[in-house]
Amino acid sequence: MSAVPGRWPAAFGAAELLRDADRDDGWLLTVDGVPQSYLDLADPTHLEFDYVRLMGDVVDCLLPEGPLQAVHLGGGACTLPRYVAATRPGSRQLVIEADAALAELVRTSFGTTGFRLRIGEARAELARLRPGESDLVVADLFEAALMPVHVTTLEWLLEVRRLLRPEGVYVVNVADGRPLPFAKAQVATLLAAFEHVVLLADPSVLRGRRFANLVLAAGAGPLPVDLLTRRAAGAGGRTRARLVSGQDLRDFTGGAAPVTDANARSSPRPPPDLFHR
Numbered sequence: 001m002s003a004v005p006g007r008w009p010a011a012f013g014a015a016e017l018l019r020d021a022d023r024d025d026g027w028l029l030t031v032d033g034v035p036q037s038y039l040d041l042a043d044p045t046h047l048e049f050d051y052v053r054l055m056g057d058v059v060d061c062l063l064p065e066g067p068l069q070a071v072h073l074g075g076g077a078c079t080l081p082r083y084v085a086a087t088r089p090g091s092r093q094l095v096i097e098a099d100a101a102l103a104e105l106v107r108t109s110f111g112t113t114g115f116r117l118r119i120g121e122a123r124a125e126l127a128r129l130r131p132g133e134s135d136l137v138v139a140d141l142f143e144a145a146l147m148p149v150h151v152t153t154l155e156w157l158l159e160v161r162r163l164l165r166p167e168g169v170y171v172v173n174v175a176d177g178r179p180l181p182f183a184k185a186q187v188a189t190l191l192a193a194f195e196h197v198v199l200l201a202d203p204s205v206l207r208g209r210r211f212a213n214l215v216l217a218a219g220a221g222p223l224p225v226d227l228l229t230r231r232a233a234g235a236g237g238r239t240r241a242r243l244v245s246g247q248d249l250r251d252f253t254g255g256a257a258p259v260t261d262a263n264a265r266s267s268p269r270p271p272p273d274l275f276h277r
């Protein structure tokens, strides 16, 4: 197991591994120039991307403390599974990754200590997983910059929900820009599938000032809203995100309808200059 910088063909574009010039042991994985994962090999608790830090905040707030049973849909370089393995030792984790070439590159470059990496398409694999066992299901599914349409729908969420224990939590990364139509429709869809939903994002993203990631968390049981609000606001961390929940979150949707398999639309394409180095 040893990482080398370079470019390789993969299913959703050219995969590239880049060493971080500013951080010893830091590696960036991109696909067609779009950042997918950042790893610090010496410190798996370092979460470089703000949205992954927010997902980490959700993980940290899950009760009870201790090992988790987790399913990660979309692997990239598996930053978050490595984070869970480090912060919740003994966790049982399965990562499902559709891109076989990318999965092999990640396996040989960085290893898979602390989780199983299965090659498969997320929605197809859901039906094969045992229901009612997961504390955590994470979806971070992007073909380079775009989310596959069939993992944005109410039908998809009802299949995801099946995996969760009654108190289990689903966390998903979405990306959008002004006036956030995709994110609003995704919130409406989560509100149709789950009793409790929160949105975490940088205040400038919520105001639609820039194209960026938003993190949604949902569950059948109550979410740790107060704790998560404090964590997201930066207590002890770098992020300064806002948590939106309750009526504010319903207002955020602006009346958007839930997305279904019949009416799903492609996720928005980021501005062309967003990822220029």
Ligand SMILES: C[S@@+](CC[C@H](N)C(=O)[O-])C[C@H]1O[C@@H](n2cnc3c(N)ncnc32)[C@H](O)[C@@H]1O
Binding pocket: 012, 035, 036, 037, 038, 073, 074, 075, 076, 077, 078, 079, 080, 081, 096, 097, 098, 099, 102, 120, 121, 122, 123, 140, 141, 142, 143, 144, 148
């Ligand atoms: C942004 S990366 C995930 C990063 C990951 N959250 C981490 O912790 O490093 C998105 C991944 O989703 C994968 N993907 C895209 N569509 C998929 C699908 N339908 N099923 C499974 N994986 C998929 C891509 O190949 C890519 O590796």
